[in-house]
Amino acid sequence: MRLAFSRLWFDQSATAAIEFAITANVFLALLLGIAGGGYTFVVKSDLEQALTKAERYALVHNESNADLTNAIAGALSTYKSTNLSISFARASSGGVNYVKASLGYTVRFGRNMPFPPITFSSTRIFPT
Secondary structure (H helix, E strand, O other): OHHHHHHHHHOOOOHHHHHHHHHHHHHHHHHHHHHHHHHHHHHHHHHHHHHHHHHHHHHHOOOOHHHHHHHHHHHOOOOOHHHEEEEEEEEEEOOEEEEEEEEEEEEOOOOOOOOOOEEEEEEEEEEO
């Protein structure tokens, strides 16, 4: 019994597989974290660009909420429209009309995943 145990203890034939099993999990988690962080920046940037497009449209045209919604939806055409929320609030101060545009995009990771949905949001106030 002691001889069998010492033979297993000093056997190094599968050390590479065991080291790979340990380090591959860490590397995969790091890689997925980098990809998730990159996706976060892309979505946030796209929301900001859509608001910029709506702001430019509002400054040039006589806009309605439907026109601004179409401008934003056109800028975010690659995103799933059911996960996109667009809202507008209008105000006036000192003879200048303002629009507060709020965008939200919810990312769901699947039905059976243990992660809650993540909502990215962006808000901007601009004159019309």
